[in-house]
Amino acid sequence: MTTDRTTAASEDTKAIDVQGLRKSFGELEVLRGIDFSVARGEVVCVIGPSGSGKSTLLRCVNLLEEPSAGRVTVAGTEVTDPDVDIDLVRRRIGMVFQSFNLFPHLTALENLTIAQRRVLHRDRPEAERIARANLERVGLSDKASAYPAQLSGGQQQRVAIARALSMDPELMLFDEPTSALDPELVGDVLAVMRGLAQDGMTMLVVTHEMSFAREVADRVVFMDGGVIVEEGTPERVVGAPQHERTRTFLARVLDPAAAEVSEVADTGAAG
C-alpha cells in the first residue's frame, strides 16, 4: 500500500479534487464554477451565508446531487465519470447531516451495523465489534441498544458520526453538524470532530462554528453566491479577511447583535 501511494504521487495525495464544478436547479445556478481540492489528512471548513451553495457543493462530492458540469475526483476516482459505480465510491466517503438522519426503526448499534453487513458484507460479530468500538469513540458505549428517539440531539449526531466511521471511510463530509442542536449539546459533537481531526481524518466541514474553524481547520473556504470568494488559513480568512463580502459575513456570524446595530447605524460592519 505504501508503495502504491509513492508511485501514484501527487494524484493520490488529494482526497477531493473539484474542477469547474457547476450545478443548476432548473433556471437557478447554485454553483457557478468551483475549483478546489482537499489534501489527504487535511481539515477544510466551508463557511458562507445561507443559500450560497455550501450544502450543494458537499452533496456534489458524493453525488447526492448530480453536477451539471465539471469534474469531481475523490481519492483518485472520478465520481463524475458515468462508468464509475457510485455505490463503491460512497462507501469510502462518510457523510454527516444537519438533521442526523439516523434510522429511527433501528437501535444505535443496528444503525452502525446495517451498512457494514449489507454493503461491506461483514459478519455480525465483526460488524458489532466495530460498531461498539465506534460508539465508544464518540462516548456512547452505554447507548448501544437505545433507539434514536430515546437520544438527545447531540447523542444522535454522535451516533451518526459513529455510523459513518464504522464504514472505515477515507474522508468525512459534515454538513452543519451542530446547527440543529441546542447550544449546550454542541460541545460534545465538536469534541468528537476535533478528535477525528487529531487522528488524521480528512474532513470537509460546512459550519457556522467559527471557533471550531479557527482552531481545527487547516484551511477555510468562504463561499458566496455559488463561487469561492476566498480561501486560506483560518488566521487569514477568519482573522484578516481580504474581501468586503467575507468581512460582512463574519461580522454577522461572530456578533449578530453588534452587526445588527452597526447595520442600523449604517456604520462599517467589520469589528
Add this chain to the structure above:
Amino acid sequence: MPLSKRRRARLVRGVQYGVLVVAVVVFALLADWHQLRMAFFDVEVAKALFPDIITTALVNTVLYTLLGFGFGLALGLVLALMRLSSVPPYRWIAVTYIEFFRGIPCLLVFIALGFGVPLAFEVALDMNITVMLSLGLVGAAYMAETIRAGIQAVPKGQTEAARSLGMSHGRAMVSIVIPQAFRIVLPPLTNELILLTKDSSLVYLLGLSLTQFELANFGRDALNEHKSLTPILIAGLLYLVITLPLGQLVRRLEARTAKAR
C-alpha cells in the same frame, strides 16, 4: 316574559327527549315481541348452527380474507414500487392497473374469474385460488396507493443517509425505507383488511360446496333451512367478532403513530 337563550335551548332538548321516549314506548307496546324473538333469536335455531358456523364458516371467512390480503399486499407492494419507479412504462402500467381495479366492482372480478376464465380458457381454477385472485387483484389496487403514500411519507433524508453509506437504491428501499413505510401504513392496511373481510362474502357467487361455506353463505343457507333470521344475526355478530378487534387495533396503532411524532 321572553325566554332566555339558554332556557329555550333546554326546553327544546327536553321536548326532543320526550318525543324519543314516547316513540320507544309506542314501539315496545306495538311490537310483537314473541315473533321478533322467534325471527331474530330463536334459541333452537341458534343451537343448530353451532359448531359448524365457527369451525367451517368463520374459519373459511378468515381463510379467504387472508388469502386475498396476502396476495393483495404482495402485489400492492410491487405496484407501489412500480408507481414510484423512475422508469416511465412501469409507472404507466401501475397507474393503469390501479385506476382500473379501483374503478370496477369486486363482484365483477369474481364473476370474471369464477365463470369467465373457466369458460373462455376451459380451465377450472381451484376455489381458493379464485378467491385469492379476485379479492387480491382488487385489494392490491387500494393497497398500492396506501403503500405508495407511506413510502413517500418517509423523509428523503433517510434515503440519502442510506445511499451515502453505499447502499444501492434497492437495498436502501428494502432495509431502510420500506420498514418505516410499513409502520406508517399499518393502520390503513388494517382498515383494508376489515374491508376485505366483508368482501370475502362475495364468494357466494361461485357456488360453494358445504365445506367451503363462509359466514354469509352459511347464514343464507341456514335462513332457508330454518325460515328464521337468527342465522343472519349470528353471522353478523361473528363478522363483528373479527372486525371490531381489528378496528380497535387500528385505533391503537394510530395512537402509537401519533405519539411517536
